[in-house]
Amino acid sequence: MKRFLFPTDFSPVANQALAFCTHLAHRLGAEIIVMHAHDNQLLETDLLPFHIAKALNLGEHNDATEQAQKYVETLMRRVGKQVPFEVRILYGYPREEILNTCQQDHPDMIVMGTTGATNAVESFFGSTTSAVMLHSGCPVLAVPPGTQYRDISKIAYATDFKEPHSRIFYELSRLAKMLEAEIFCVHVETVHVSEKEQHSQFFPSLPPVEYDQMSLHVIHNHNVIEGLKEFIDQNEVGLLAMQPHERHFPQRLWKKSITRQMVLQSEVPVLSIRDKILNR
Numbered sequence: 001m002k003r004f005l006f007p008t009d010f011s012p013v014a015n016q017a018l019a020f021c022t023h024l025a026h027r028l029g030a031e032i033i034v035m036h037a038h039d040n041q042l043l044e045t046d047l048l049p050f051h052i053a054k055a056l057n058l059g060e061h062n063d064a065t066e067q068a069q070k071y072v073e074t075l076m077r078r079v080g081k082q083v084p085f086e087v088r089i090l091y092g093y094p095r096e097e098i099l100n101t102c103q104q105d106h107p108d109m110i111v112m113g114t115t116g117a118t119n120a121v122e123s124f125f126g127s128t129t130s131a132v133m134l135h136s137g138c139p140v141l142a143v144p145p146g147t148q149y150r151d152i153s154k155i156a157y158a159t160d161f162k163e164p165h166s167r168i169f170y171e172l173s174r175l176a177k178m179l180e181a182e183i184f185c186v187h188v189e190t191v192h193v194s195e196k197e198q199h200s201q202f203f204p205s206l207p208p209v210e211y212d213q214m215s216l217h218v219i220h221n222h223n224v225i226e227g228l229k230e231f232i233d234q235n236e237v238g239l240l241a242m243q244p245h246e247r248h249f250p251q252r253l254w255k256k257s258i259t260r261q262m263v264l265q266s267e268v269p270v271l272s273i274r275d276k277i278l279n280r
Contacts, residue, residue: 001028001109001175002108003030003031003033003108004021004025004030004108005033005035005098005109005110006021006032006035006111007037008036009048013114015075017113019149020111020147020148022075022081028178028179031084032083033107034088035101036087037090037092037094037097037098038056038090038091039094049067049071051067056089061089095128095131098136099131099132102138108139109140110139111141112129112140112141114143114144129263130260133259133263133272134274139171140271141239141272144270152181152239153181154235154236154239155179155184155237156183156184156186156232156239157169157172157185157186158240158241158242159186159187168243168273169214171273172273177211184217184235185215185217186219187217187219188228188231189219189220224258225258225261225265229267239268241270241271242258242262243272243275244272
């Protein structure tokens with residue numbers, strides 16, 4: 001992986017997510033595009049760092065970009081990791097500018113915080129993060145508030161084995177190799193399934209992937225969300241990977257989706273990978 005896209009509103013939650021992004025980029029040898037989409041109708045400038053807000057209010061684009069550059073440099077010094085980065089100040093609706101930048105620059109991953117300046121998870125997630133997850137041209141990593149970076153040695157991929165996932169396994173194995181991590185393929189069964197049935201139903205579904213640190217785990221819990229959270233805690237999983245539904249998936253059903261609920265509730269970063277976008 002060579003390039004991350006990090007959208008930010010410069011809020012405290014976004015700054016925490018940037019710290020995580022910086023550590024991960026340093027670990028993988030990637031550069032970061034730090035972008036801020038400015039729209040007065042969506043975000044008041046008094047929520048921005050003073051010098052950035054002042055330059056934007058005066059319409060001084062170059063000065064706003066320079067001030068944002070200095071601000072990010074300061075944050076990275078606090079993190080203790082220096083990675084190549086550039087700052088872009090764009091104008092327009094955040095989700096549109098994020099998707100446009102993704103299409104133009106082809107980053108390997110988008111890294112985002114799961115709350116914005118208003119600290120209203122539902123509001124920010126509904127207006128920005130969900131749209132990016134559903135329509136982006138690359139995987140999206142959602143970082144929960146307060147997440148401290150630690151080396152990712154275990155990745156869990158939550159699946160019901162109904163969706164196509166051969167390319168997702170390929171992408172995950174590529175990431176896991178770079179991180180020297182194990183992959184746990186986790187299926188939460190809400191009704192009891194015998195070990196014999198598990199082997200006949202689920203093991204044949206695993207695609208052939210040249211990665212020997214991959215294993216299948218079928219767990220039983222009447223609640224999928226609780227089952228995943230329990231598995232993550234018990235196995236010290238550092239990252240959860242999931243597949244959201246495709247672009248035609250109705251917004252009203254997306255509100256009930258397991259991926260969305262896990263992003264809102266998970267205490268570890270959630271990597272959203274759409275199967276079709278990997279064929280690029």
